[in-house]
Amino acid sequence: MPYTPIVGTLGYILSPDKRRVLLVHRNGREDDDHIGKYNGLGGKMEPNEDVHSCIQREIFEEAGIICTEVVLRGTINWTGFGPKKESWLGFIFRIESYTGEPFTKNEEGTLEWVNIEDITLLPIWEGDKKFLPLVFDDNPRIFHGYMPYDGETFLDWSYVR
Numbered sequence: 001m002p003y004t005p006i007v008g009t010l011g012y013i014l015s016p017d018k019r020r021v022l023l024v025h026r027n028g029r030e031d032d033d034h035i036g037k038y039n040g041l042g043g044k045m046e047p048n049e050d051v052h053s054c055i056q057r058e059i060f061e062e063a064g065i066i067c068t069e070v071v072l073r074g075t076i077n078w079t080g081f082g083p084k085k086e087s088w089l090g091f092i093f094r095i096e097s098y099t100g101e102p103f104t105k106n107e108e109g110t111l112e113w114v115n116i117e118d119i120t121l122l123p124i125w126e127g128d129k130k131f132l133p134l135v136f137d138d139n140p141r142i143f144h145g146y147m148p149y150d151g152e153t154f155l156d157w158s159y160v161r
Helices: 051-063 116-121 128-136
Strands: 006-014 020-025 041-044 066-081 086-099 109-115 143-151 158-160
Touching: 006 051, 006 066, 006 128, 020 041, 020 116, 041 051, 051 066, 051 086, 066 128, 086 128, 109 116, 116 128, 128 143
Parallel strands: 006 086, 066 143
Antiparallel strands: 006 020, 006 041, 020 109, 066 086, 143 158
């Protein structure tokens, strides 16, 4: 059976001083599979776009800003993820600069600036604690990871760089 994951993007927007990141606190919809968790911004890729266009569109829709410097930090293959046990192939970006003033909320929840070192203290997916250090480190090499879940239960993490 061919593997047909949902293809998506996930972006972490840095503040101008590079010490904070803009996250969404998913508290906007009770039917949200991520309810209560903090996450980067992003979503599903549309048929007519590449991953770079996707992250730019998603960031504009969710935060109201235009990305001017977008850096691919890695890819992750999530299998069995969330309540629907979906498989996702995610492209993980760090947004180094942007123009405009970010929204303070969107339909998914509240947008909040968080100190990078404090992210893992927030309610996030367990697996995010494994890959987020790779997003924010100074290593220029892109990582490629595999992160299986069983629904909401984190199972494992492996990656290469």
